[in-house]
Amino acid sequence: MADTTVSARKLKTIKAIDKVGLIISIVTIICALIWAFPLYWAVVTSVKPENQVVEPGLALWPRTFTLEAYSAVIFNTKIGLWYFNSIAVALITTVIVVVMSACCGYAISQLNFPGRKVLWFVIIASFMVPIQALIVNHYILAAQWKLINTWAGIIMPSLIAPMATMIYKQFFDGVPKEFREAAIMDNTNEFRMLFRIYLPMNWGVTTALAIITFIGAWNSFLWPFLATTREEAMTVAVGITQVNDAFGIAYARELAAAVLTGLPVALVYLIFQRRVTQAIMLSAGVKG
Template structure:
C-alpha cells in the first residue's frame, strides 16, 4: 500500500508543479477581495495627492479625471510661502516627541510598581486605571480646558502636552509584560544593591524593547494626529500643531481644494513615513492594544 501511495504523491506534486492541479477558487476570491479593499482604502490618498498637484482651474471645473492634465506644485508653494507650516511642524514634532517620551517613562514606572511592588491600594489603583481606559478622552475635554485655563496654560506647549499624557493602555500593556518576567531577576538585582529605577531601566525595559518601541511609535502617531484637544488649547497660529494649522489655509476666493489637499498631504507625510519604516512595530502595537481591549 505504501508502494502505491508513493507514486500517487509524486504524481500530485508533478501535476501541481505543471499547474494542472485544481484551482483554489476560494483563495482566488479572497485575494481579489483583498486587492479591492486595498484599492478602495488607498483611493482617498491617491485622490488627495492628484488634487494637490492639479491647477486650481482644473480642480474647480468639476473634472473627475484620475490623471491630472497638467502637474503643478502651486498649492505646495502657496502653503509654504503664505502659511506658518514650518512653525506648525516644529510644534507638532516637539509636542509629539515630549508626549511620547513622558508617556513611555511614566507608564513603564507605573506598570513596574503595579506589577512588582507590594503596597497598600495597589489593586484599587489598577482598577482605577482600567476604569480610565474605558472613558474616552473626549468626555474629559471640558475638565481639561477649565484646568488649563485656570493654570494659564492655554496657547502653550505645556497646555497641549499635559492632557495627552493620559494613556492607560500603555500602562496596562507594560504591566502584562512585566508580570511575565520572572521575579528572580529583580531579587538577584536587589541582592547586588540595585534600586528600583536601576532594575526598571537596566533589566525590565531591555527585556521588553520590542514592546517599548511599538508603544512609542503608536503613541507618537496618535499625538501627531491629535486634533480635538490641540484645536481647543491652541487658538493662536504660533502654537498650533499641523492638524490644527491646516484648517487655517484660506484664500480670498473661498474654499481652495487644491491647497487644502496639499496641506493634508504635508500633514500626513511624517506619519506615513513612520508607518512605512516601522510598520511591523505599528502592527504589533495595534495587536497589543486590541488584546487589551479584548
Template sequence: MNADTAKRFNAAGAAITVFTVFCAVVWAFPIYWGIVSSLKPEDEVVRPYIELWPENLTFQHYWFALTETQIGRWYINSIATAVGTTILTIVTSLFAGYAISQLRFPGRQPLYWLILASFMVPTQTLIINHFVLIADMGLLNTWAGIILPQLISPVVIIVYKQFFDQVPKDFREAAVMDNATEFGVLFKIYIPMNWGVTTALSIVTFIWSWNAFLWPFLAVTKTEMMTITVGITQVTDAFGVYYARQLASAVLAGFPVALAYLLFQRRVTQAITLSAGIKG
C-alpha cells in the same frame, strides 16, 4: 488531498486575494485622489467630472503652503508637542506599570482596577475639565497646555504591566540580593528585556499625538502656536476656499506620519496588536 479539493482551495484562495485587492484599492483611492487633486490647478479640481490624472501638473499649491503659511512653525509645534507627549507618556507609564506589577503597596489592586475602568471613559468627555484646568493654570496657547492632557494613556501602562509580569521572578530576586535598588532593577533588568515593546509604544504614541486634532484645536487660538493638524485648517483665501491648497497642506501634514509608518511598520503593527489585545 485529492485534485478536486485542491482546486476548490485554489479557487477560494484566488477569490480571497481578489477581494483583498479590491478592498485595498477602495481604501487607498481617497488618498490617491487627495494627492492627485493637490497637483491640479484649482479649475481642474472643481470640474464636475472625474479626472484620475492632472491635465496640467502643478506644484504651486505646495509652494503656496510652504511659503505663504506658517507651516514651518506648525511643524515645530507638532514635533515639540508629539515628542514631549511621547517621552512623558512612556516614562510615566513605565514607572506606573513597574510599580503595579512588581511592588506591593496599599491600594495597588484598586489602582489597577481604576486604570482598567478608565477604558470605559471616552477622552472627549474630559475635554471640558481639561480646558478649565489648563485655562486656570494659564497654559492655553502653550506647548505644555497641549501636552499635559494627552498624557492619559492607560493602555501603555497595562501593556508594560503585562510584560513586566512575564519577566521571571528569579531575575528580580537575584538583583535584590545584590542590594540593587528598585531603580536599578527597573533600568538594568526589566527595561533591557522590553526594548522592543518600548520602541513600538513610543512610535504609536508619537503618531497618535501628531494626529491629535480636537484638544490642540481647543487649547490654541494663536495661529503661530497651532500644531500642523490644526494649522492646515487656516489655509484659506480672502476670496473663498481653495481645495487644492488645503489638500496640499493636508498631504504635507500627513507626510511625516506616513514616512514613520513605512519605516517602522513592524513596530507599529506590534503595538497595535498589543493594544488591541488589551482592549479585547
C-alpha cells in the same frame, strides 16, 4: 484504489481552497483600492492648477502638473512653525508617556504598596470613560491654569495612556522572578532595576509603544484645536484649518496642506511598519 480516491479528494480540497483564496485576494484588492482612492485623489488634486480642480468631470490624472499649491502653503503660511510645534509636542508626549507608563506598570507588577489594587482597578476602569467626555473639564482646568495656547496645555491631556501601562504590566509580569531576586541581593534600587533589567528585556515593546504614541500625538486634532487660538501655538493638524481662511476656497492648496501634514506619519509608518503592527497587536491582546 483507495489511495487514488484519497488523492482525488485531496486534489479537490486543494482546488477549492485555491478558489476561496483567489476570491479573498480579489475582495482584498478591491477594498484596498477603495481605501486608497481618497489618498490618491488628494495627491493628484494637490498637483493640479486651481482652475483644473474646479472643472466639471472626473480627471484621474492632471493635464498640467504643478507644485504651485505646495509652494503657496510652504511660503505663505506658518506651516514650518506648525511642524515645529507638532514635532515638539509629539516627542515630549511620547517620552513622558513611555517613561510614566513603564514606571507605573513596573510598580503595579513588581511592588507591594497600599492602594495597589485600587490603582490597578482605576486604570482598568478608565477604559469605560471616553476621552471626549473629559474635554470640557480639561478645557476649564487649562483655562484656570493659563495653559491655553501653550505646549503644556496641549500635552497634559495626552498623557492619559492606560493602555501603555497595561501592556508594560503584562510584560513585566512575565519576567522571571530570579532576575529581581538577584538584583535585590546586589542592593540594586528599584529605578536601576527598572531601567537596567526590566526595560532592556522589553525594548521591542518600548519601541512599538513609542512609535504608536508619537503617531497618535501627531494626528491628535480635537483637543489641540480647542486648546489653541493663536496660529503661533497651533500644531500642523490644527494649522492646516487656517489655510482655508488664508486663501478662501482653494482645494488644491488645502489638499496640499493635508498631504504635507500626513507625510511624516506615513514615512514613520513605512519605516517602522513592523513595530507599529506589533503595537497594534499588543493593544488588541491586552483588550482581549
